[in-house]
Each structure stands twice: as structure tokens, then as C-alpha cells.
Amino acid sequence: MPGTVTPEKKSVESILTEMAISTQQAITASDTIAPVTEIEEPEPTIYPSKVLNVCLGSEPSSLFIYNNSSKSGWSVLESIYDGPFDTIDGRDVPVIFENVDFVKDEVQAKEGDIVMNSRGEAVALAAGMEVTPANGENVCGSDACTVQWDGVTPLSFYQATITYKIKSGILWSDGETLSAKDSVYSWRLAGDPAIPGSKKMFNLTKSYKATDDQTVVWQGVPGFIPQKASDVFWLPLPEHVMGNMKAADILVDEGINRTPIGWGAYKIAEWNPGDQITVVRNASYRNTETGVALFFDKVVFHFYGKAGDNNLAALKSGSCDIVDTSVDLLPNLEPILEDVRDGKISAYIQPQTVWEQLTLNFAPLNQKGFGYFADVGVRKGIARCLDREALIRQVLYGQSEIPQGFYPSQHSLFAGNLTDTEFDPVAGRALLEDAGWIDSDGDSTTPRVSSGVEGVPDGTEFAVTLETSESTERIKAAELIRDQLADCGISVTVQAEDQAEIYAQGPEGSVFGRKFDMAMFAWASGDQSPCSLYSSSQIPTEENQWIGLNVGGYRSAEYDSACNIAQNASPMEEDYLGKAEKVQQLFAEDLPVIPLYFYPAIGLSGNRICGLKNSIGMRSLLYNIELLTRSDSNCAVSQWKNVYSE
Numbered sequence: 001m002p003g004t005v006t007p008e009k010k011s012v013e014s015i016l017t018e019m020a021i022s023t024q025q026a027i028t029a030s031d032t033i034a035p036v037t038e039i040e041e042p043e044p045t046i047y048p049s050k051v052l053n054v055c056l057g058s059e060p061s062s063l064f065i066y067n068n069s070s071k072s073g074w075s076v077l078e079s080i081y082d083g084p085f086d087t088i089d090g091r092d093v094p095v096i097f098e099n100v101d102f103v104k105d106e107v108q109a110k111e112g113d114i115v116m117n118s119r120g121e122a123v124a125l126a127a128g129m130e131v132t133p134a135n136g137e138n139v140c141g142s143d144a145c146t147v148q149w150d151g152v153t154p155l156s157f158y159q160a161t162i163t164y165k166i167k168s169g170i171l172w173s174d175g176e177t178l179s180a181k182d183s184v185y186s187w188r189l190a191g192d193p194a195i196p197g198s199k200k201m202f203n204l205t206k207s208y209k210a211t212d213d214q215t216v217v218w219q220g221v222p223g224f225i226p227q228k229a230s231d232v233f234w235l236p237l238p239e240h241v242m243g244n245m246k247a248a249d250i251l252v253d254e255g256i257n258r259t260p261i262g263w264g265a266y267k268i269a270e271w272n273p274g275d276q277i278t279v280v281r282n283a284s285y286r287n288t289e290t291g292v293a294l295f296f297d298k299v300v301f302h303f304y305g306k307a308g309d310n311n312l313a314a315l316k317s318g319s320c321d322i323v324d325t326s327v328d329l330l331p332n333l334e335p336i337l338e339d340v341r342d343g344k345i346s347a348y349i350q351p352q353t354v355w356e357q358l359t360l361n362f363a364p365l366n367q368k369g370f371g372y373f374a375d376v377g378v379r380k381g382i383a384r385c386l387d388r389e390a391l392i393r394q395v396l397y398g399q400s401e402i403p404q405g406f407y408p409s410q411h412s413l414f415a416g417n418l419t420d421t422e423f424d425p426v427a428g429r430a431l432l433e434d435a436g437w438i439d440s441d442g443d444s445t446t447p448r449v450s451s452g453v454e455g456v457p458d459g460t461e462f463a464v465t466l467e468t469s470e471s472t473e474r475i476k477a478a479e480l481i482r483d484q485l486a487d488c489g490i491s492v493t494v495q496a497e498d499q500a501e502i503y504a505q506g507p508e509g510s511v512f513g514r515k516f517d518m519a520m521f522a523w524a525s526g527d528q529s530p531c532s533l534y535s536s537s538q539i540p541t542e543e544n545q546w547i548g549l550n551v552g553g554y555r556s557a558e559y560d561s562a563c564n565i566a567q568n569a570s571p572m573e574e575d576y577l578g579k580a581e582k583v584q585q586l587f588a589e590d591l592p593v594i595p596l597y598f599y600p601a602i603g604l605s606g607n608r609i610c611g612l613k614n615s616i617g618m619r620s621l622l623y624n625i626e627l628l629t630r631s632d633s634n635c636a637v638s639q640w641k642n643v644y645s646e
Contacts, residue, residue, distance in 0.1 A: 049630055050297040052609075053319060054622070055311040057326030059274065059303040062257040064250070065186075065235055066195045071326035075620040076301055079279045080173070080262030082626060085230040087617035090353075090411040091571070092230045096170055096178075096263075098214075100229050101163040102572035106134045109155050109222050114206070116157075116223035118146045118537050118564075122203040127151025130537070132223060132564050134158045145561055146537070157222030158568055159206075162229055164216040171284040172238050173267040180210035182236035185243060190234060194247040201232055208234070225568050227529060236263075265294055265626040277301040285626075295629040308332035315345060315604055321630075322612070323604040325621050330473065330602065333397045341644050346605050346636035348614035348621060349399045351408040351598035353525035356474075358386075358466075358481065358518060358594040362553040365507075366515040370455045372464060373552075377435035379591040383421035384428030385488035386481065392597050395477045398643040399602075403595035405584030406530045411616050413571070415581040418588040428488050437462050439489055448489035463491040464517035467510055469499040477596065478520055492518070506546030514540060514551055522599065523549070531563035531583045534592040554592035562586050610635035 060073035068074070083095025094100055109115050109125055117123050118130040125131070130148050134156045149155060170178040189195060191202040204224045211217055218232045226232045238261055242250060250256055259268040266279035280298045302320060304310040308329045314320040323329065329336060340347045360373035360382075373379055388402045401409060404418040429444065436453040439446075447461040466481065468474045475496050482492040497510075503521075506513035511521070523533055532538060537560070538550035562583040569576045603621040605612055611628045614621060622628075629635075 050295070052296040052299045052628065052630075053321050054299060054301050055304050055314055055320040055323045055327060056301050057306040057311075057324060057328065060277075063260050063268070064257045065237070065260075066190060066197055067251060067257060069197075071620065072301075072324065075324050075326060075622050076277055076279070077262075078264070078620045078622045079266040079299055079625050080260065080264045080268065080282070081235065082262075082264040082285070084233055084235060085228075086623050087228075087230065087615065087619070089616045090407065090413055092228045094229075096167055098165040098167050100165070100572075102229065102570060103161045103163075104225065104570070104573070105159050105161070106156050107159045107222050109157055111151060114221050116204060116221055120200075120204075120224075120532070122221050122224070125149065125155070131155065131157070132568060134568075146564060158225055159220060159222045160225050160570065161217065161219045162226070162232060164218070164229070164233055166214045166216070168214060169286065170263050171286075172240075172263055173261045173282045173284050174238075174241075175284055176238065176240055177213075178236055178263050179213050179239075180216045181213070182239050183216050183234050184208060184210050185239040186234040186237040189237065189242075189247060189250070192247040194251070196251075201226075205232065208232075225570050227567075227570060229572065266299060269298070274303065276303065294626060299625070308336075312336070312604075315606065318606070321606050321609050322621070325601040325603045325614070329604070330396075333399065333602065336602075336604065337397055337399075337640065337643065340638055340640055341642070343607070343634075346607050346609070346612075346638045347640045348603040348605070348612055348638065349600045349640045350410065350614035350616060351400050351600050352616055353407060353411065353530070354522055354599040355403050355406075355524075356477070356520065356522045356596040356599065358382075358520055358596060359511075359516075359552045360518055360593060361514060361516050361551070362555075364515055364517065365513065370457075371553075372456070372462060372517065374455065375435045375453070376590055377431050378437065379594065380421055381428045381431030381435065381437075381488070382485065382490070383591060383594050384424045384431060385490070386484055386594065386596075387423045388596055389423065390484075391477055391480055393643070394480060395473050396597060396600065398641050399600050400597040403598055404588050405581075406525060406587070407584075408598050408616060413577065413580045415584045417581075418585055420588070421591070425488055432462075432488065432490075437489070444489050445486055446489065447491040461491065462489060463493075465493045465495050466518045466520060467495045467497060467502055467516050468520040469502060470496045474520060481520075506540050507542065511551050512540050512546055514553060516551075519551070520596075529563065529566045529580065529583065531559075531566055531587065534559065534587065535563050536560050550592075552593060554590070556586070556590060556592075559583065559586045559590060559592075605636055607634040607636045608632070612636065614639050 056072040056075060058072045060068055060070055060076060062068050063073060063076060086093040086095055111125055113125050114122055115125050115131060118132055127149060130146050132146050166180055172178055187208045204221055206221045207219045209217055258271050265282060265285050267282045269280045270278045278298060278300050281294055304314055306328050308327055308331060311323045311327045312332060315323050336347060339345045360379060362371045362374050364371055392398055392400045404420060405415050407414045432448060436451050437448040438451050440449050447463050450456045450460040451458055466478050468478050478494045482494050485492050502510055510516050511519050533549050534554050535550060536555045538548040539553050540546040540548040540551060566579045566583045569579045601614055603614055608631050610631050
């Protein structure tokens with residue numbers, strides 16, 4: 001959402017920062033603080049059972065939304081901001097709105113008008129520009145296509161308008177009324193050059209205005225259709241507090257960065273640097289959706305470091321009730337699962353839209369000058385030779401699933417009828433043979449050689465290098481892939497490199513300079529359908545200054561068209577699911593890359609914490625903090641794949 005700061009162009013590895021292995025030294029924290037007096041009248045007696053202790057992976061650098069980009073920070077902010085939307089398994093669930101209305105019109109554009117080009121950028125329309133017109137059926141025979149405008153032919157674009165009706169009676173924690181103008185103020189602030197973070201959504205917005213105290217109307221530039229309503233609603237900020245301040249002053253203001261006000265269940269009471277943040281009940285909060293009273297009087301967020309060990313110890317000792325998903329629990333996953341099996345703790349494990357993939361270079365720009373993977377039969381053969389379930393068992397202890405399309409099975413856009421490439425090495429070897437990679441010596445474990453493969457000299461051994469970063473999990477996965485492909489006659493050399501080196505910008509960088517054979521890394525779904533990761537327009541080249549994410553060089557006009565169609569639709573439209581499924585089907589059939597597994601978000605709690613649920617796309621495990629309770633008996637419901645019952 002626009003309230004969340006995400007760099008406009010992130011490195012591949014930065015997408016997985018919250019999941020990376022860290023040896024960060026743990027910080028010792030106390031679970032006691034000075035008494036807090038600013039509590040809802042009449043002041044209740046605070047009993048230990050009414051205090052919720054949460055272990056965070058790190059101390060936030062700031063609680064100002066445009067200074068904060070960490071998962072730990074958003075876990076705290078979920079306590080002071082209720083919504084505006086909750087993301088539940090990929091769906092927008094309105095929290096502070098009576099209703100949200102979406103309209104898509106067809107509009108004419110002329111030279112000089114700001115529109116969205118085929119790369120997703122807001123630019124002035126000019127001759128020679130590649131765009132996606134609304135009248136694609138008339139232009140190029142498809143209901144969505146990319147064309148190079150000749151500067152003369154009339155162009156029409158789809159233009160989206162979303163109207164947000166905010167519920168009445170929502171109050172800031174200082175008692176002032178939350179207004180539509182507070183969201184418009186936040187939008188203006190986000191666009192200020194002094195404020196850090198991506199300007200993409202700001203630039204793709206034609207207008208953003210409050211039509212009355214409760215109503216915000218957003219309109220996009222022609223050609224841009226947001227995938228979710230939350231993508232283009234700016235989290236309100238209190239204009240009555242911040243409106244007279246300069247952006248540069250806001251960035252360094254102690255109160256705004258340390259004790260921002262919100263409208264949620266809690267308000268910031270105390271921040272002890274290096275130790276903990278405490279929030280207490282917000283007397284102005286009203287849960288208009290459920291009417292359920294808050295259970296916890298206060299919440300204490302502890303900073304025990306990103307590594308899992310100290311956080312697990314705190315959970316087992318009772319110093320923490322919840323271990324947040326910002327803690328790196330992946331290295332501790334095996335003993336965690338044993339404790340869950342034995343009923344000692346509860347786990348909330350959910351695959352997210354972050355997937356590890358085996359990227360295959362169709363046309364490497366290196367000294368070889370040829371690629372092994374241009375033939376779809378080769379790619380399908382490799383997929384058949386990979387036991388991805390074994391990868392998931394050994395790398396993620398079974399707590400994930402094989403991606404077919406772009407979304408895990410619990411996601412609202414999951415397409416369950418896709419072409420599958422199950423593990424079948426016999427079929428895999430046959431596919432490789434049919435593609436011209438023959439077993440010349442009758443030994444399936446020695447490298448196959450080419451015979452009649454287009455662009456590859458006959459007699460070339462199928463011997464490639466797999467490049468990846470130096471993380472323990474990735475090296476383990478790469479070595480398993482090496483061994484599995486060896487059984488199908490493909491020789492793989494694993495080359496682990498420092499991430500700064502492997503992901504350096506092209507043309508020097510191996511991945512973004514397209515000089516590799518195979519590479520293993522992760523992508524995450526962004527604001528738009530992730531299909532654009534494999535669009536022809538995303539191939540890094542010298543002509544586009546090596547900016548692009550389709551590093552394998554996959555090209556397909558049919559796929560590009562289906563992706564354009566999906567990106568020019570919205571989940572708020574009735575026919576969106578079919579369009580989303582179409583491009584995923586083409587992805588599964590063509591295999592531009594071989595998806596390996598989704599990364600899971602992992603959270604933990606004691607067994608007597610009730611109401612926690614891990615969801616796909618959530619900002620934090622604490623998105624429903626206002627509903628959490630504690631029971632005298634076990635009430636937690638674990639989300640995990642019970643590998644011990646298989």
C-alpha cells in the first residue's frame with residue numbers, strides 16, 4: 001500500500017531481507033517497564049494476564065510510515081493503525097470504509113498527455129512510445145496489446161477511478177476526527193521530493209482529492225489499472241498535527257518518528273531504545289466492525305535480535321507470548337516443528353508470494369554465445385527431473401508447496417487447473433532425448449551431448465554452471481538440484497558468490513548482464529500482477545540501460561498479450577479471475593523459469609494466545625491485534641504441515 005515505503009528498484013536479495021540468515025547479536029531486554037498512567041478512564045487495574053509481550057526481529061528505526069520499511073516497524077504500527085485495509089490471502093478487506101467503488105472507463109489521449117507506457121511508467125505520450133491501448137482489438141487484433149504509437153492514429157486507454165467512503169466516528173488517539181483530508185495530506189506528503197521511498201503510485205495518480213469529510217476519490221493516469229484498491233489509498237496522517245511542518249522537519253521530528261498518533265486499538269506510551277516499545281489502550285478507539293472490547297491493556301514489543309535462538313528462549317520462558325514473523329526462524333525450523341508436534345508451542349506458517357526459482361538463460365551474453373534452454377522440451381525435461389518435494393522437505397522441512405502459477409494455494413488468485421510437471425525422471429530423460437540431447441554412451445549419469453540442437457554445435461556436453469548466493473539454504477538447495485539433474489545426464493557446477501557480485505548491475509553483473517547459464521534466486525509479487533517479471537519488455541539490454549527483471553530472456557507474444565490483459569484488469573472486476581488464470585496457464589506451459597518453492601512466513605506463540613492467523617500478503621502477523629485474547633486453556637490453532645503424520 002502507498003503507506004508502506006518500498007524502494008522503486010530493489011535488488012533481488014533485498015526482497016528476501018527479512019528471510020535471510022543473520023548472526024546478529026541478540027539484545028537482552030526486560031519485560032517490565034515503569035507504570036503507564038495514560039489509560040482509558042476509568043483507569044483499570046493491569047494484571048499480568050492483560051499484558052501481551054511480543055518478540056520482534058529488530059528495533060524499528062522509526063514509526064513514521066515514510067521512514068519505516070521494516071516488518072518489525074509494521075508490527076508496532078498495526079497496534080496504532082487499524083487498517084485501512086487488511087490483506088487476507090491476497091484479498092483487500094476494508095477496515096475503515098463503508099464501501100469502496102471501482103469504475104473503469106475508456107478515454108482518448110493525445111500527444112503530451114500523461115499516460116502509462118508499457119513499462120509501467122507515467123510519461124508524456126509521444127510518437128515512438130510503446131503503450132497498451134484499450135482498443136487493442138482494433139489496433140492489433142487482441143483485446144490488450146503493446147503497440148508503438150505512430151503519433152497519428154487515435155489512441156484510447158482504460159482509466160480507473162476508485163471512490164473510498166470512510167466510516168464516520170473514527171477518531172485519532174488525541175480525540176480529533178479522522179477525515180478524508182488526512183489521506184489527501186498523506187498523499188501530498190508522499191509525493192514530496194524530500195520524503196524517501198517509491199514515487200511510482202504517486203506518479204501514476206492523475207488526481208487524489210477529498211470530495212467531503214468522508215470521501216476520497218482517486219483517479220489514475222490513462223493506461224494504469226491498480227491490482228488492489230489498497231494500492232492507491234494513502235494511509236491517513238493527522239494533518240492537524242503535521243500540516244504546518246516541512247517535509248524535511250517531519251523526517252527528524254522526535255514525536256512523529258517515535259510517538260506517532262493513530263486511530264487503532266493502542267497508542268504509543270514509551271520507547272526505551274535498545275530495549276522495548278510499549279503501547280497502551282487508546283481511549284478513543286472503537287471497534288466498529290465487531291464491537292468486541294479489547295482484551296489486552298498493553299502490549300510490550302521486545303528487541304531480542306533477528307536470530308531465532310534468544311526469541312525462542314524468551315517464548316519458552318514466558319518472557320514473550322508471540323514471536324513475530326520478522327524474526328529469522330528458518331534456521332530453527334526443525335526443532336520448532338518438534339516442539340509444535342509435542343504441544344509445547346504453536347506455529348503459524350504460511351507460504352507467501354515470494355518464490356525461489358531456477359532461472360534458465362535462453363541466450364547468454366557470454367563467451368559461449370549459445371543457450372541450452374530455448375526449447376520448451378528441455379525446460380519441461382529439467383522440471384520432470386527435479387524432485388521439488390524433496391527440496392521442500394530438506395530445505396524447508398516440508399513447510400511450503402511447489403508453485404504452479406504465481407500464488408500459493410490459499411491465495412484468492414490461485415489457479416488450481418494449471419499444467420503440472422510432476423517429478424518423473426523417466427519422462428524427463430525422454431523429453432531431453434526428444435529435444436536433441438542424447439545419451440551417447442548409455443550411461444544416464446554422464447553428460448548428454450547435443451545432436452541437431454538449434455544454435456548448439458553437435459557433440460556439446462550438457463554441462464552448465466548454477467550461480468547462487470552464499471546463504472546456507474540456497475547452497476543446500478543448489479547441491480540437491482545438481483545431484484538430481486546429474487541422474488538425468490545434466491552436469492551442473494554450483495557456484496556460490498557474494499550477492500553484491502552476482503547481482504551487480506549489467507552489463508558487468510552476471511545475472512543482470514545475462515552472462516549466466518542457470519541462476520537461483522527469489523522474486524516477490526509486487527503492486528501489479530507478477531507476470532510482468534517475464535515480459536519481453538523486461539529483458540535487460542544495452543538499449544534499456546540493463547534495466548529489467550526478465551534476465552533469462554524469455555520472449556512470447558502470446559504471453560505478453562495475456563500479461564497485458566491481466567494487468568489491465570482488476571480484482572474488483574467480475575472477469576478478473578479468468579484473466580489472471582490465463583497468464584498463469586501460459587506460464588505453467590512455457591516455463592520461462594522453473595519455480596521451486598514459496599518461502600514461508602513463520603510466527604510462533606504460546607498455546608494460550610487466541611486469535612492469531614498467518615495470512616498471505618499481510619503486513620504483520622499482528623494485523624488483527626485488536627481481537628487477540630488469552631485463555632486459561634490451550635486455544636491457539638497452529639498453521640503448519642504436520643510432517644510427522646506422513
